[in-house]
Amino acid sequence: MQARPDGVISEHSKKQTIDRSQTRILAFLNIVGVGMLGRFEEQNIDDMNPEMAAYMVTRLFPDILVGIKSAHYWGPDFTQVDQAVKAGTIANVPVMVDLGEHHPPLSIEELFMKHLRPGDIWTHTYANAPKDREVPVDENGKVKPFIFEAQKRGIIFDVGHGGGAFHFAQAVPSIQQGFIADVISSDLHTGSMNGGMKDMTNLISKFMAMGLSVQDVILRSTWNPAKVIKRPELGNLSVGSVADVAVFSLQKGDFGYTDVRAKKLKGTQRLVAELTIRAGRVVWDLNGVASQNWDAKP
């Protein structure tokens, strides 16, 4: 899912990237009309138009747009979130919030209980920058009680690892105390692809190193995200679904997983993507399981 870099003006991006990729690309539409053009543009309340954003979702690209995104806002209140929720309500789609940086930080309890609806998503769950954004784990290492209430209420917690938004200091105690993100996601971009995140396979392996089972990480990277974006035809292998399949091997050895502060967690195993099938076609084959030997007799 692409937390959409451009908002209302998106026909061009669709042609240049979405239509040409083998990967299925869906998108959250940014509530800001120009999308993630720059931090200043993202503060522009006059460019947050819930009706226009909702039209894009319901009338123009219903098969591609799966929600509304609110991100990077600095203002003293929840204005951007509220505009996004307005759009999400008109279009009947979830809202994903990257709560940005507010000084002083806004209350995430208020965000979860008063502004977001069940099914809405809070991302960068395990980031640790409390001066900019309130964190789930307090200074004593305890997960705040309202976090569990919020999850019960139906607020979706997304990892959104990125280049700056995943710290073992938040993730490890959270998982130990039963606060586990509903969706594991990468926040893939140039700032994350060569850092601690690397790719989804490494990321779900990192969660296994923190104690989750392979079933747990597969759930949170397939069926859970499919449900969250209301695309129940995806993320499962029911008869009749599109044949999007991943085959992994589990490597045993001495591995290290890092967070965005270059802290390392050791692990004894790592998943390896052996084969990827998209709509029934092999699109990645690491060791030639779908090949014949070069010197095989015809």
Place this chain on the structure above:
Amino acid sequence: MRVSLFTGNYGKSLIILLSLVFSYSLAAQEIDLLIRNGHVIDPRNNIDEPMDVAIAGGKILKVAKGIPVTGVKKIIDATGFFVTPGFIDPHTHVFVGTNQGFADGFSCVSPDDITLKAGITTVVDAGTSGWRNFPLFKKNIIDRSTTRVLAFLNIAGGGMTGFPSEEDMNDMDARMTSLVIKQYPDIIVGVKLGHYRGKEWTPLERSIEACEIAKVPFFLECHLPEYPLDELLKRMRPGDIFSHTYCTASDRECILDENGKLKSSVLEAKNKGVLFDVGHGGAMFHFDIAIPALKQGLMPSSFGSDLHRSSMNSGMKNMLETMSKFLNLGLSLKEVINTATWSTASEIKRNDLGNLAAGAEADIAIISVRKGTFGYIDSKNNKLTGDRRLEAEMTIKAGKVVWDMNGLGAKSLAVK
């Protein structure tokens, strides 16, 4: 009366004092990064043994045994790994953009997405741009990439714009091409020709002419169906590079004859100094050509990947995978490292790259050799089973860690 500061007893003391200060500051030059206990393979400098590598100010300070750790800012323990110069991929298509196709197009790939996780610190774009759009390529990609991006310039002024625009002889200007090469001497390393379906030799002649004026090598690509192989090789000069070496293709005569023997024109070219690049791609590397060719002594001088959007997910994957293929085809690890570093650097006449001499830019790959059972796939979807695969543990570019697979450079352990 002129008085020298350095005469007399006072002067002698001053000399001694200044020498002491100078040599102290040399000896005390702070090491930013020290890679210890790795097995260094630096073919240019004949190193193939355990050594420490010290980096300061983004450059190699020295490679020696037992470098002291006092005052070192950061230590990487490379026990169990090989430490080599960063790899150089001389055949890539990285002028990515929004057009259909290659030039400023979606068929290209952003280099940092693929290279750094594979130990590759330098790529050469294979003529995706021509003299007209090279400045755009530089602004959009070269100047923004962590990977060092060098370039062959296409003799076609607009670069790889597709058929038929790429075949317009009116836009194959040797003089303009050579002028732009001279404008960017640190980036452009040669002239490339490919994708011409006519019988005329003019495009090749213009390419060679541009190379003669700018004094750079010529890089031969593919899709030149009317150019007979022997004539092509005859026209290539010592130091020119023949890519897509190990394949059969409808628009390229094979280097092997019907009996699997290397054609005499290929041997003659090799002997006169033509260099042979792999140019794997999505379609241009076949085991049934490579294996007999290697047996007959046609070794690659570079492991060009022909990285683009269709090759990156095919059997090619990336240049490190190509290197692993050749390791399993009978080359020694040292030969593979030499081909991927010093040999390629020499091919593009960049002797500053592909080695760990003191003063060189600190571009380093730390790799492991994983043992097991692995399948290697060629462009016919044929598989070779091998017992080793190279993996990139860490990549360092200009002294900065840009890829760290398992946290070798981690600051500390997370509390569990």
